[in-house]
Amino acid sequence: MFINQVFKYKHDFWRYIIGVVVVVTGIIVGQIPLLIALVAEKGYEIMGMAESEMMTALDSNYFLFLMLLTYAVALLFLLFIVKRLHEQPLKTLTTSRSKIDWSRFWFAFGLVSIFILISTIGDYFTNPDDYVLNFQLMPFLILLVIAVIFVPLQTSFEEYFFRAYLMQGIGVFVRNRWVPLIITSVVFGGLHFFNPEVTKLGNIIMIHYIATGFLLGIMTLMDEGIELALGFHAANNLLTALIVTADWTAFQTNSIFKDISDPSVGWDILIPVLIIYPAFLYIMARKYKWSNWKEKLFGKVHKPQLLNVSEDN
Structure with missing residues (x-):
């Protein structure tokens, strides 16, 4: 199973602690190009800027590229630590199946894409005054290239880190499924x-x-x-961008449109939680x-009795 298979590799808990430190280091390293660009544009006054002000300090496509680059670098650090420190192949970080099932990725991607398109079009025709046309051909084409390449890297990092690396690491440590589900x-x-x-x-x-x-x-x-989670997350962020x-x-x-409404959220936030998300499941x-x-979801994680690979804990 997805968590149990980690027992075949180097799964000491101290390795996961080091792994998290390395991944956080990767995030910091990945942010360096963005910080350099902001300092070059605004000087050291960026130290007192809010995140929303930093977003407008650079061209939006340039800022998006540098922001997403952070996650691409972090993903490389994560995959390095899984291969070198845990000696675990990418396939077992992704799935318990004999090979990664990309049809699952595309099914989730298509399902979420259809939902976002229908709901956005419906809201546009229901509340047209909340939107203005934001489309400009060249900036949009540049956005399209950046988004198609780097948004999946961003979402893949988050899925591989939370739903794979941490889910498996915490799972083999506590020997159950519900604790890693809650923590991650x-x-x-x-x-x-910290989002705006x-x-x-x-x-x-x-x-x-x-x-x-x-x-x-x-x-997961x-x-x-994590194939379904990868597709779901990628479609959500890509279509939104x-x-x-x-x-x-x-x-x-x-993007194509800009939302100029003054939004507010109350207990209607429970609608997707109680209706839409269960429908997806x-x-x-x-x-x-x-x-x-x-x-x-709540069962034990059992250590296999016979392993093909020697373990060190």
Whole structure:
């Protein structure tokens, strides 16, 4: 199974502590080009800037490229530590199947893309005054190239780090499934606390981010791999970057439309959590015939009795 297979590789908990430190170092290293560009543009006054001000200090496509470059570098650091420190192949970090199932990735990608397109078009025709046409051909084409290449790297880093590396590492340490599900989901959502959306909409939006972490974590445990989570996350961020931007979002891009409304969020934030997210899980469960939910989400992680590879703990 997705977590159990890690017992075949070097899985001492101290290795995961070192791994997290190395990944955080990768994030810091990846931010250096962005910091250099900001200092070159604004000088050391950036030290007192809010994140929203930094976003407007550079051309939006340039800023987006440098911001996403951070995650690309972090992904390289993560894959290096998995290969060298844990001696674990990429396939077992991705799935428990005999090979990575890219059809699952594309199914989730298509499902989320269709939902975003329908909901965005519906909202546009329902509330046309909330949108202005933001499309400019050359900036959009540049955005398209950057987004198609680097957004999947950003989302892949987050999925490989939270739903794979940490899910497996915590799982083999505590020997169950529910603890890594809770920890990775809460930490994933909590790191979004510094997003501009939280400043604009209030702390209640954190329910959405944490619930998204649980959604992706449940997909991973029920499907025994992160292929669906990879596709879901990539489609969500890519379509968001290309279709609609706003002055208060983490992705301020040369998208097709700009949302000029003054948004507010209340308990209606529970609608996606209680209706839309369960609908996604229901569709995936029916397609891939998920069963034994209790065991897969709350069961024990058992150490195999016989291993093909010697272990060192």
